[in-house]
Amino acid sequence: MEPASISRDSAHYDKASFTIGLILAVSSSLFIGSSFIIKKIALKKITSTGSLRASAGGFGYLKQWLWWLGLITMGVGEAANLLAYAFAPAALVTPLGALSVLVAAVLASNFLNEKLNFIGKIGCFLCIVGSVMIVIHSPKSEEVKSFAELTSKFSDTMFISYMTIIFVMSFVVRTVFAPRFGNTNIVVYLLLCSAIGSLTVVFCKGVALAIKETVNGDTDVPAGQYEHTLLPLLAYDAQGIGRVWLVLHNTTI
Structure with a gap:
């Protein structure tokens, strides 16, 4: 195989690997951000029944199916995050984890009635801008490949x-x-x-x-x-x- 053909195949593989890693990293943030809200809803339900809070040593959440759903959702997100490291550079995957904060903030506003103030909205906007900049300027190929x-x-x-x-x-x-x-x-x-x-x-x-x-x-x-x-x-x-x-x-x- 000619060197030019090898170079093209390598570039195509790097691009495909980068795309897979990017999708896994973003989906990981969606799952993890959602899991925080699901567990928070479960904990609020437990507190409303008069059970001892988890922070006070209570374990009532272990009997709450919604809390387990949140834990499973987080597990799926962490698994996707781990797999993302196999396909994309760590310089891309790690910063994109901040998107989970954005997801949690948006969902909290809709499901927990925790309204964002003006500064919070600016923070979410900067998070989006920063994520876009990372995707555009992060290395498309890895220095360590094995x-x-x-x-x-x-x-x-x-x-x-x-x-x-x-x-x-x-x-x-x-x-x-x-x-x-x-x-x-x-x-x-x-x-x-x-x-x-x-x-x-x-x-x-x-x-x-x-x-x-x-x-x-x-x-x-x-x-x-x-x-x-x-x-x-x-x-x-x-x-x-x-x-x-x-x-x-x-x-x-």
Whole structure:
């Protein structure tokens, strides 16, 4: 095959992969944003019956089918988000997650009677503009295209240094600043969630690439590397996402 033909095929594949990733990322935001509203409606129903609120230690929501529907909806959204990392650059997928906030705001206005003020509407408009700019200017092809290529970067000095800084910073924020200012300043938990989330993005990318290569059967990873590398990534990913979600969930309720 001639080089020109290979180049055209590669460009076509990158465009198709980018489109699939974009659709998955946007649909993920729709599902996740909707799940917040569904769970909020369920929690309000529980509170109206006199049951103990979840933030006060109550578990009545576990008997509410609507809450489970919201949880399943969030699961579908998170699955779509994970798959999006296999097709599109993380620089596109991660920022588009902010669309879930826009979806939640619009649905809250219609179903929860939580009206947006002028500043809130400006924020939604800026969210839309920012998402459009990201789609237009984000890289259309990925720098890291295989699981083996990604895992090889884990041993780089820069990545190890970054991980060390993130863990130290998260520990200090959680143990020193959160007890003092966590209840009065949202920046504390926002910083903590963002720090942990920055690593979660990398590991989500690794898991997504591993799944994609396994399904396609085109992996060149040595035998045993999936077991030794992928399982720790999955363990950290589940633990990291679970903790971040729990912090945000308890804070908003």
